[in-house]
Amino acid sequence: MIDDKLRSALEIATAVLLGLVSVATAAGAYQSSQWAQQSGEYASIAGELRDASLSTFITSDLISFDDTELLFEALELEFQIEENPPNVADLIEQRDLILAKATPGVAEQWPVWVAGGFDNADFPTSTAQYVETLLAPTYSANKASSVAYEAADSLTARSVQQAVAAAIFALALLLLGVSGANTSLKVAFGLAVAGAAAFVGGLVISVLAVIG
Numbered sequence: 001m002i003d004d005k006l007r008s009a010l011e012i013a014t015a016v017l018l019g020l021v022s023v024a025t026a027a028g029a030y031q032s033s034q035w036a037q038q039s040g041e042y043a044s045i046a047g048e049l050r051d052a053s054l055s056t057f058i059t060s061d062l063i064s065f066d067d068t069e070l071l072f073e074a075l076e077l078e079f080q081i082e083e084n085p086p087n088v089a090d091l092i093e094q095r096d097l098i099l100a101k102a103t104p105g106v107a108e109q110w111p112v113w114v115a116g117g118f119d120n121a122d123f124p125t126s127t128a129q130y131v132e133t134l135l136a137p138t139y140s141a142n143k144a145s146s147v148a149y150e151a152a153d154s155l156t157a158r159s160v161q162q163a164v165a166a167a168i169f170a171l172a173l174l175l176l177g178v179s180g181a182n183t184s185l186k187v188a189f190g191l192a193v194a195g196a197a198a199f200v201g202g203l204v205i206s207v208l209a210v211i212g
Contacts, residue, residue, distance in 0.1 A: 014180045014192050021199050025169035028206050032162035039155035046148035053141035060134045067102045074098045161209035168202035
């Protein structure tokens with residue numbers, strides 16, 4: 001009689017655990033696939049941003065080269081202007097037109113460079129403001145790419161962790177299923193306990209994956 005009651009209680013507990021483990025397994029597998037998909041999307045975005053960063057860097061390099069050429073053209077005119085020839089007004093206008101073609105900020109830095117005796121430290125394309133303006137798109141894309149890669153790696157790790165939890169849940173299902181079919185009460189109880197322990201372990205891993 002006692003064995004029958006224990007068997008009945010064990011079967012009820014095992015059935016409840018089987019239901020819980022089944023739900024946890026399905027939920028974990030679904031979440032793992034969602035994270036894996038999101039990770040792939042972030043990785044794709046990171047790759048696009050990396051390509052954009054490279055593209056803007058090349059563009060910035062070409063712009064810097066063009067700015068330098070314009071500066072040397074303006075410098076030739078500046079030397080002529082210093083000699084104060086009769087057509088000095090025309091030379092100044094030509095110089096200003098050339099500087100206007102350069103990156104914003106270059107023309108404003110030009111008089112500072114000239115007044116400082118053409119000091120290399122004040123060269124218009126060497127200032128921190130010029131470099132920041134020119135490379136801002138590259139830095140922004142590169143930073144965003146790094147953030148996207150980190151997000152992809154994090155989601156991949158969480159997806160793997162959730163997959164491990166799902167595997168442990170599958171083990172718990174096996175143990176609980178065998179427990180329910182076993183005729184020996186002691187063996188059935190031992191398998192049920194092992195299945196419950198596996199379920200708890202998988203649940204802990206799953207929760208840790210969810211909270212990150």
